Amino acid sequence: MRIGVVREIKPAERRVALTDAGARALVADGHDVLVERGAGAGSGIPDEDYERAGAKIVGTDDAWAAELVVKVKEPVAGEYDLLSEESVLFTYLHLAADRPLTQALLDNRVTAIAYETVVDDRGELPLLKPMSEVAGRLAAHAAGQYLMHPYGGPGLLLGGSPGVPPAKVTVLGGGVVGTQAASLAVGMRADVTILDTSSHRVRELEEHFGSSAQVLQSAGGPAITALQDADVVIGAVLVPGAAAPKLLTRGDLGLLKPGALLIDVAIDQGGCFETSRPTTHDAPTYVVDGTTHYCVANMPGAVPRTSTRALTNATLPYVRRLAGLGVDEALERDPGLRSGLNTRAGTITHQAVAAAFR
Numbered sequence: 015m016r017i018g019v020v021r022e023i024k025p026a027e028r029r030v031a032l033t034d035a036g037a038r039a040l041v042a043d044g045h046d047v048l049v050e051r052g053a054g055a056g057s058g059i060p061d062e063d064y065e066r067a068g069a070k071i072v073g074t075d076d077a078w079a080a081e082l083v084v085k086v087k088e089p090v091a092g093e094y095d096l097l098s099e100e101s102v103l104f105t106y107l108h109l110a111a112d113r114p115l116t117q118a119l120l121d122n123r124v125t126a127i128a129y130e131t132v133v134d135d136r137g138e139l140p141l142l143k144p145m146s147e148v149a150g151r152l153a154a155h156a157a158g159q160y161l162m163h164p165y166g167g168p169g170l171l172l173g174g175s176p177g178v179p180p181a182k183v184t185v186l187g188g189g190v191v192g193t194q195a196a197s198l199a200v201g202m203r204a205d206v207t208i209l210d211t212s213s214h215r216v217r218e219l220e221e222h223f224g225s226s227a228q229v230l231q232s233a234g235g236p237a238i239t240a241l242q243d244a245d246v247v248i249g250a251v252l253v254p255g256a257a258a259p260k261l262l263t264r265g266d267l268g269l270l271k272p273g274a275l276l277i278d279v280a281i282d283q284g285g286c287f288e289t290s291r292p293t294t295h296d297a298p299t300y301v302v303d304g305t306t307h308y309c310v311a312n313m314p315g316a317v318p319r320t321s322t323r324a325l326t327n328a329t330l331p332y333v334r335r336l337a338g339l340g341v342d343e344a345l346e347r348d349p350g351l352r353s354g355l356n357t358r359a360g361t362i363t364h365q366a367v368a369a370a371f372r
């Protein structure tokens with residue numbers, strides 16, 4: 015099969031969907047790997063490394079014309095014209111938060127498989143997980159940074175100091191992002207509380223964190239009562255495929271501590287605070303009613319050398335299966351991969367995504 019690896023053009027996005035080692039594996043399987051010129055540069059993988067792996071360096075149109083197009087981020091407006099019914103698209107899509115992209119995929123009758131809704135035999139999200147791990151860790155970094163005065167914060171050190179209490183960090187959603195964020199925050203000596211709606215997950219978190227973090231069962235609704243003494247709130251909830259539930263309204267902002275920081279990692283699914291809107295690494299934060307919001311929708315793009323490798327580790331087995339079996343057969347054999355199918359032949363094929371547009 016011809017597999018295209020396209021260059022990311024979203025602002026400050028430096029990841030690429032396939033490493034040179036991944037290209038080598040696909041070439042050994044007998045496939046043609048077409049890498050768009052410069053696609054790996056931001057991740058420290060020059061064109062020559064792909065060529066040494068047996069891939070061919072091509073222009074934009076040729077990479078997008080492959081039978082299977084692998085990407086990292088959802089296509090942005092400048093890429094809609096490159097979408098076609100003849101190419102299967104395999105990438106993050108987050109369609110519930112992106113009506114224009116959904117329409118472009120439907121209009122172009124694209125077969126689009128979203129990394130974030132592929133499920134494995136443990137019921138987990140194997141292609142979201144590696145980037146959630148990275149984003150969760152980065153959320154703790156962002157918390158430390160944007161609490162500092164030179165970055166617009168109230169001037170608090172996350173871990174406090176001997177004799178001075180640490181900052182209070184509340185994490186909404188104790189899944190992959192939430193667990194990684196909480197672990198790093200605990201490691202930096204913050205006072206950490208995690209809320210989750212799943213009683214099963216609450217018990218796992220309690221077991222995992224012991225006395226190092228407080229774990230609370232959430233009823234799933236508005237979270238303001240649990241957030242009034244937080245210095246940092248990290249939004250890390252997910253209902254796969256669906257738009258994120260809104261857990262704080264604009265009116266709630268006035269009830270938060272002065273100088274509180276909101277980090278909405280769930281922004282790629284539309285965000286879990288009413289006042290969240292996507293930001294980029296070039297301008298990561300903005301202030302609403304005195305509350306700083308950090309809402310970068312591609313956080314792992316800040317650490318491309320780490321993220322690209324972590325992502326390929328997870329996606330490569332799926333790319334090999336899609337290319338080796340053919341897309342129809344691969345989808346037929348693996349119901350978890352079929353959960354990744356978001357659009358095909360002009361219709362939305364994922365229930366939660368479809369529900370977001372009803």
Ligand SMILES: NC(=O)C1=CN([C@@H]2O[C@H](COP(=O)(O)OP(=O)(O)OC[C@H]3O[C@@H](n4cnc5c(N)ncnc54)[C@H](O)[C@@H]3O)[C@@H](O)[C@H]2O)C=CC1
Nearest residue numbers: 145146149187189190191210211234251252280311312313
């Ligand atoms: N901004 C970025 O760069 C990135 C964003 N993400 C996003 O982060 C979000 C979280 O992803 P994961 O941790 O992998 O998901 P996950 O599925 O591992 O965890 C989500 C957790 O939220 C809980 N939950 C659901 N509704 C809730 C509610 N109303 N209140 C409290 N808890 C609730 C679930 O029980 C689950 O434990 C997703 O939207 C994902 O796409 C992931 C990676 C990068």
Ligand SMILES: CC(=O)C(=O)O
Nearest residue numbers: 106145282311312314
């Ligand atoms: C998951 C996602 O949207 C990202 O890694 O950018």
Ligand SMILES: [Mg+2]
Nearest residue numbers: 088108111112
């Ligand atoms: Mg988007």
